Amino acid sequence: MLQKTHTLAGLLTAECVLSYFHQPLLTWEGGAALLIGCVAGPLADIDKKGSTMAKILLPISWGLHLLKVKHRTLTHSLIFILALASLLSALPELFYLTAILAYASHSLIDMFNDQGVALFWPWKVKIRLLPKFLAIDTGSFSEGVFRLILAAAAIAYPFLGLSSGILF
Secondary structure, eight states: OOHHHHHHHHHHHHHHHHHHTTOOSSSHHHHHHHHHHHHHTTGGGGGSTTSHHHHHTHHHHHHHHHTTOOTTSGGGSHHHHHHHHHHTTTSOHHHHHHHHHHHHHHHHHHTTSTTOBOTTTTSOOOBOSSOGGGOOOTTSHHHHHHHHHHHHHHHHHHHHTGGGTSOO
8 A cells, every 4th residue: 555545544543542532633642643643654664665654764774675674574563563562662652552553554454455464474474354356456546445435534533523522
């Protein structure tokens, strides 16, 4: 999937976490959580040369390249998500859950692609959630539709929670 798809998934994840904590969007905590979601969502693609995250965090990307880490393996795996969870455990709970769940959304969404994800890396088997003929190809029309659904959900979700004060 493309970075913009993962960013929207991270944003929607952040909105769900904010809702869980009954934290309004339009506060500095809400804004920080939304930003964390937008950054953590596409972060796993740091292992893909030329990706936005690889360009932003170039030294880490180079390190992964030198270690010959293939795309959708280590950085998309449960072991990496658990290591990241341990590394970020000192964060306040709101930001911690936002970061971990938005990061995990990346692997989940990539499992809709026909290439799948090495979720149990170093075991090399790639997991996908859809049969190959229904899989969403990166950059395809079906990914555009999927992204549109994510965008609509991200826009609608705060208004669905309006009665519980999620916006303010």
